[in-house]
Amino acid sequence: MSPKINFPFSDLIAGYVTSYDQQGGTFGLKTSAxxxxxxxxxxxxxxxxxQNFDEAYIDATATMGSWLTPGRFLFVYGVFYPDSDIFDGKQVVFAGKKIEEYVFEKQDWWIKQVYALGKFYVKAQFGEDAIDYRHYRTDLSVSGQRSAVNFRQETDTISRLVYGFATAFMMTGEDQFLEAAEKGTEYLREHMRFVDKDEDIVYWYHAIDVQGEKEQKIFASEFGDDYDAIPAYEQIYALAGPIQTYRCTGDRRILHDAEQTIKLFDKFFLDKSEYGGYFSHLDPLMLDPRSESLGANRARKNWNSVGDHAPAYLINLWLATGEEKYADMLEYTFDTIEKYFPDYDHSPFVQERF
Incomplete structure (x- = not known):
């Protein structure tokens, strides 16, 4: 028995028109399910x-009734009321001007969208001046202002932005996006990377605090569940932008950083017991995943530490190099996911951690 909803709520429904009563102002809508x-x-x-980004608003209010023909796909935003079975439609969004038209299937739709997004981020982060990641901000104030003197720059968010710029260059060929990706990668290497020559590994700082002309490195994470530890996912996503940039440039220094970071994963995060997988956190002093200081994260593995390698950097690293060892690592992480994360006896969803 479904629970009774005794309050109004807004929702968005996508589906196909089944009928239209012009006099009553009602129409039937059937979802894909x-x-x-x-x-x-x-x-x-x-x-x-x-409409796509940078496109003008296309009003269809005057033609709305004549466009509500059976078989037409659309979105409708409105309100469900507890005392009615009828959805109160406030806005209708058509997928195209013609009944079988889907504007987002145009050949250049996503290219134009990525181009507009890339230009937006260049302007939002760097203004009209030269691209300089010293001006990058992880956060903006409520009023949209950026701190001019003291601020924090987080490694994984810069890396994700660099990934976006590198991908935008691959899709559009716009040189400004390649410049932004290369400069962002170089900034990460200069300010966020630590080369441990004793252990022959590379790891990445959580963030830097910029205070005027000075900067303070933040090694351990300061996020809630990860506080005062080195979470695997931060090290993983530090590679996302640089590796996508490597696909564009072939810069061997980036490849070396990736190889040394994977050494970090294999040397300290990898569980070499019969259970396998990658631990989710390390103690920042001893680089020990079983340290008592980790509390609830001690000797644990989660979706991020095992499953995020593939989408963040590993697929792109394999595509860029063709190295069999990276294909093997992909297979290993996928096998670990399949073995440990499903919990079909209790839920259709995968487990977050084990």
Whole structure:
């Protein structure tokens, strides 16, 4: 028995029109899962066609009724009320001007979107001046202002931005995006990377605090569940941007950083017992995953420490090098996921940790 909802709530429904009653202002909508809804258009309802970034608004309010033809795919935003089975439609969004048109299937739709996103991030982070990651901010204030003197720069967020720029260059060929990716990678190497010559590894700082012309390195994480530890996912995502940049440039220094960081994973995070997998956290002093100081994270593995290697950097590293050892590592992480993370006796979802 479904629980009774005794309060109104807004929602967005996507589906195909099954019928339209022009006089009553209602239409039927069937989702891809087969669920059917009756939608009544509010007197103030309006409609539009999906638009890409940097495209003008395409109003469809005047033609909304004539476009509600059976078989047409659309989105409708509105309100469910507890005393009615009819969805109160406030806004209709059409996938195209024609009944079988999906504007996002145009050949250049995603290229244009990525180009617009890339230009937005260049302007938002660096303004009209030359690209300089000293101006990068992890956060903006509520009013949209950036601190001019004291601020924090986090490694994984810069790396993700660099990944976006490198990918945007691969999709569009825009040189400014390649410049942003290369400069971001160089900034990470100069400010966030630590080369441990004794252990022959590379690891990455959690962040740096910039105080005027000075900077303070933050080694252990300061995020809630990871506080005062070295979480595997931060080391993993430090490679995301540089490796995608490596695919664009072939810079051997980036490859060397990746090799030395993987040594960190294999030397300290990898569980060499019969259980396998990668531990989720290390103690920052002894680089020990079984240290009592880790508390609830002691000797644990999670989805991030095992599953994030592939999407963050490992697939791209294998594509860039063709090295069999990276294909083997991919296979190893996938096998570990399949072995330990499903919990189908209790849930259709994978476990977060074990």
């Amino acid at each position: 087969g669920q059917e809804f009756q939608v009544k258009l509010s007197p103030m309802a309006y409609a539009k066609v999906i």
